[in-house]
Amino acid sequence: MSSPPLPRKPPRPRRQKNNLIAEYLPRLVEPQGKLDRSQELVREMVDTSLKLLRGGTPVGDIKILNAALRELRYAFKVFAPYRTVRKVSIFGSARSARESPQCRTAFEFAQRIRDAGYMVITGAGHGIMGAAQEGAGPDHSFGVNIRLPFEQGPNAVIAKDPKLLTFRYFFTRKLIFIKEADAAALFPGGFGTHDEAYECLTLVQTGKTRPMPIVFLDTPRGTYWKTWKRYVEEHLLRQRLISPEDMALFKVTSSVDEAVEEITRFYRVYHSARTVDRQLVIRLTQRIPESLVTQLNHDFSDIVVKGAIVQTGALEEERDDAPELARLPRLVLEFDRSSFGRLRQLIDRLNSNA
Numbered sequence: 001m002s003s004p005p006l007p008r009k010p011p012r013p014r015r016q017k018n019n020l021i022a023e024y025l026p027r028l029v030e031p032q033g034k035l036d037r038s039q040e041l042v043r044e045m046v047d048t049s050l051k052l053l054r055g056g057t058p059v060g061d062i063k064i065l066n067a068a069l070r071e072l073r074y075a076f077k078v079f080a081p082y083r084t085v086r087k088v089s090i091f092g093s094a095r096s097a098r099e100s101p102q103c104r105t106a107f108e109f110a111q112r113i114r115d116a117g118y119m120v121i122t123g124a125g126h127g128i129m130g131a132a133q134e135g136a137g138p139d140h141s142f143g144v145n146i147r148l149p150f151e152q153g154p155n156a157v158i159a160k161d162p163k164l165l166t167f168r169y170f171f172t173r174k175l176i177f178i179k180e181a182d183a184a185a186l187f188p189g190g191f192g193t194h195d196e197a198y199e200c201l202t203l204v205q206t207g208k209t210r211p212m213p214i215v216f217l218d219t220p221r222g223t224y225w226k227t228w229k230r231y232v233e234e235h236l237l238r239q240r241l242i243s244p245e246d247m248a249l250f251k252v253t254s255s256v257d258e259a260v261e262e263i264t265r266f267y268r269v270y271h272s273a274r275t276v277d278r279q280l281v282i283r284l285t286q287r288i289p290e291s292l293v294t295q296l297n298h299d300f301s302d303i304v305v306k307g308a309i310v311q312t313g314a315l316e317e318e319r320d321d322a323p324e325l326a327r328l329p330r331l332v333l334e335f336d337r338s339s340f341g342r343l344r345q346l347i348d349r350l351n352s353n354a
Contacts, residue, residue, distance in 0.1 A: 006085060006119075006139060064169075071172045075165050079142070079180050084324075087142070088113055088263060089121045089177045091196045092128030092187030101219035102188050103131035105256060109185060109217060110135030112260045121181060123173075124164055128187045130155035138163075142180075146173050174199055183213045183263040188224040204249055205242075207340050210273055211347060213266040218254040225252045245341025248348065269350040271328055276317045278305075280335035280343075283328045284350070287311065292353055293331070300346050303339040 028035070028043040035043065052062055090110065096102045110120050110132040120136040122129040124143030133141045134157050143158035145166040158164045167173040177196070178184075184200045186193060197216070203209040216225035229252045236242045251262045271283040288311065297309050310333070314326045331350075335343065 006082065067168050068172050071165075071167050071169070072175070075144075075172075075176045078163060078165060079176075082119065085119050086117065086182040086267065087119045087121055087180055088183045088185055089181040089200075090129065090132045090185050090187070091123070091189060091193050092132070093189035093193060094123070094125035094127040094129060095190070096127040096131075096188070098127075098131060101222065102128055105217060105219050106131040106187050107135035109256050109259055112256060113185075113263065114140045116260060116264050118182075118263070121177060122158075123192075124154040124158050124166075126155050128189065130157065133157040144173055144176055146170060178203055178209050181212065183215070183266070185215045185217055185259060185263075186225070187217055188219075188222070201249060204344075205246055205340055207337060211270075211340070211344060213263045214250040215259045215262050216250060216252045217256070217259045218252070220254050222254050226254075228252075243341055245339065245345060248341050248344045265351050266347070267351075269353070270347045272325070274318070276315055278334050279315075279332050280337075281315060281318065282331040282333075282347075282350075283325060284331065285328065287329045288331075288350065288353065292350075296331075296346060296349065299349070300342065303333075303336050303342045303346070305334040305336050307334055309333040 024042075025046075028039060028046060030039075049065075052065070090106065092102065092106060106128045113120065114136040119140045119142065120132055121142040121144055122132050124133070124145035133143065133155055138157050138161050141158055141161070141163065143154050143161065143164040145154050145164060147166055147168050153159065154164055154166075165176070167176075174196070178200065184196075186197050186200075197214075200212075200214050204212060204214065216228070218225045232242075232247075237244065237247065251258070253259055253262070267285070269284055269286060269288065271285050273280060273282045275281065290311070293309060293311050297304075300309070309331055312330050312332055314321065314328070314330065315332070318326065
């Protein structure tokens with residue numbers, strides 16, 4: 001299966017030192033109601049920044065906020081042309097040798113997920129990250145690098161690509177890793193990989209990011225993540241530190257085929273989700289039979305606060321959605337906003353009936 005054409009890389013115009021304050025600030029002093037939503041939010045950001053001066057905030061704290069804002073603004077700009085292309089964030093050790101089984105598996109997985117129409121996001125390092133970037137190729141890759149005093153620079157595949165970003169802070173880097181991803185694939189790694197694994201799981205489990213497939217991929221006959229899963233079952237699940245439904249939030253496998261299928265199947269019927277007031281709106285790639293809606297109401301009534309799961313078109317409150325989203329059918333329910341493992345099971349039920 002050939003990959004769909006990607007947007008052209010944005011040209012890098014020569015930077016001109018315009019006086020942005022003189023250009024935009026007069027617009028932001030317009031009375032309430034005369035600004036669009038973007039202008040209102042920027043005005044609020046400017047107001048917050050000025051409060052730093054009024055409050056006598058130390059220079060060191062201001063430098064942190066300034067650097068974080070600049071990093072995020074630039075990252076949003078780099079990712080913007082690729083918003084409609086699904087992406088997988090890939091995590092794993094930078095220390096793995098290129099010919100190791102882990103790197104060979106990462107290379108194959110990235111190649112396969114690219115052929116399924118996805119791009120990859122890695123930490124831009126060597127080892128598993130470099131192998132994944134090599135498998136996907138530079139045109140289908142982003143590098144989200146971190147500036148450290150003791151690590152080597154970015155891998156050769158992404159080193160000179162405009163889709164390489166280098167962050168000062170782990171928290172801004174993590175935000176981009178999750179915000180821009182439609183799935184996560186984790187390979188064997190050290191503290192950093194486990195940190196990223198639990199970050200993904202926590203954000204999905206608590207609903208602080210949208211639902212997404214999370215795959216832990218061992219090498220053939222490998223036991224790295226299988227051993228980790230036993231720990232989760234014996235020490236977290238058995239002691240009721242997590243719910244049985246939380247085990248649906250991730251998949252452990254040693255098969256590249258299964259890993260790719262886990263990600264691509266997730267988006268067969270489920271497309272995306274958003275909230276409108278108290279309602280969860282699940283966008284679908286196609287209408288589902290009303291008999292399935294009835295079955296979902298029976299089997300998932302425990303996560304519906306009141307009313308029922310209803311299949312409908314776009315809500316009036318979604319009128320600002322992109323046209324390609326406005327045309328999609330919806331499932332609408334008043335979700336309890338806590339049972340995200342059960343929500344994942346509902347999504348799996350939708351996709352299994354495709």
